Amino acid sequence: GFFLQLSYFGTDQSQVGRYLTARSTSESKLGLLMNGLVKIPMQFLILLIGALVFSFYQFNKEPVFFNQTQLEVLANSKFKDSLAILKKDYDAMQRLKVEQMNLLAEKHFQKGSPDWDKVRSVLRNTEDQKARFRETIKRWLQDNSVRGDYNDTNYIFLRFVVDKLPKGLVGLLIAVIFLAAWGSIAAALNSLASSSMVDFHKRYSKNVLSEQKEFKLSRIYTFLWGIFCVMIAQLAYNIGNSLIEAVNVLGSLFYGVILGIFLVAFYIKRISANAVFVSAVIVEIGVITLHFFNQYKIISLSFLWLNVVGALGVILLGYVLNIFLAPGSKKEVLQEAEL
Incomplete structure (x- = not known):
């Protein structure tokens, strides 16, 4: 991890490009220092959100699969009837789990007591059942007749937002996510375009380019790199x-x-x-x-x-x-x- 972060903050063009825009060496060093310091609380908040969502689903009904689109795909496949039965069993298991978690939170059983061991045993069994239900869903999605996306990790927070937050806040939060993503993408695309212009086009081109021509070519390189990134994202998702x-x-x-x-x-x-x-x-x-x-x-x-x-x-x-x-x-x- 140390080598990864050292390379990212010290050599990545998307980061170095920001340091180069500073008015002095001191400002550039300060920007690097602040970049590293801000990264720690930012990562903490990101991980904290995951921990809070996990805690929320311990006391509330958790979807059997967080990618609702893939569940709809299964609902229109040969596994339609089996999926309905699985959902019914899963809902019953979830109700039992929520009851036991609330009981554990309310009673504050002493660790090692018979009641504590009983609740732990029930919760352990429900977690095992939940894992089997999810594995069944993933196996169905990998079937040759379905060929769906069986990894729903990236949909956990989005499903929570869509299901639990007020509609107005959902739209605002999704807009913020898109803006944050676009900010990172813009930095990467600008870095790729500038590297293409400086390291390749201007070095090997025999023609002297005006600033307006360089600007137009930079936009073309940005567009081409954007297409390339979309293609890679489709393959590496x-x-x-x-x-x-x-x-x-x-x-x-x-x-x-x-x-x-x-x-x-x-x-x-x-x-x-x-x-x-x-x-x-x-x-x-x-x-x-x-x-x-x-x-x-x-x-x-x-x-x-x-x-x-x-x-x-x-x-x-x-x-x-x-x-x-x-x-x-x-x-x-x-x-x-x-x-």
Whole structure:
């Protein structure tokens, strides 16, 4: 996690672009510091909302599946009758669970007493039944005749908002979510468009462009990157258990290598550009390979370790390749190793 956040806040173009707009180095440093400090309470509030919604559903009826659209798909499939029976049984089980939770909250049974053990046993059984009901729903959605989305993690909060909040507040909250999402998307698209213009178009174009022409081309690049992002989102929407995990998984495929390049540029200047480039390409291929090995259960590796492998791999492999790719550096590196 440390390597992931270090790369995100220190090397990601969407973040660095904000630092570059500061009027001075001091303001840029202050912006970086505030970015890190604000991130902590923001993450706390996000996780707190999840904990509060979880607590709410302990004392109130919880949907058997939070994605209502997929339940409607099942209702129009060959599982229609089975779904109706499952819902009826699930509702009865939920009523029992709510009764036991309210009883536990009201009576404050002493831990270890017969009443405490009885309530715990009932709650444990209801949780096991709930898990079986949800697994049945997911199995039906994965059926070849249905082929629905069996992951409803990203719909828990939205279902709570739609079902429990007043209608006016629902519209306002959804609008806020869209605005927040668009703010992040706009920063990413602007970063991609500016990188495309500065690092590729202006570098390899022989024509001198006016500011108006550059602006028009930037808009075209923004549009093209927008289409690309939509396509990737359609393919990667079901990566991981939740949306935030999917973002971190995709970021971990590249952030480690990017961080390694920056670390070499700042602190190990004796490694040549050619060595860094080749090592970055090789390590990136290795990181993606490790990810696929993990996906197919060949190895068991958390995606957060991909950032560590990427960063350290670029540095270590860059040192080795620098012996062969940097003219006159072989002798110097060997002398440094002896020291």
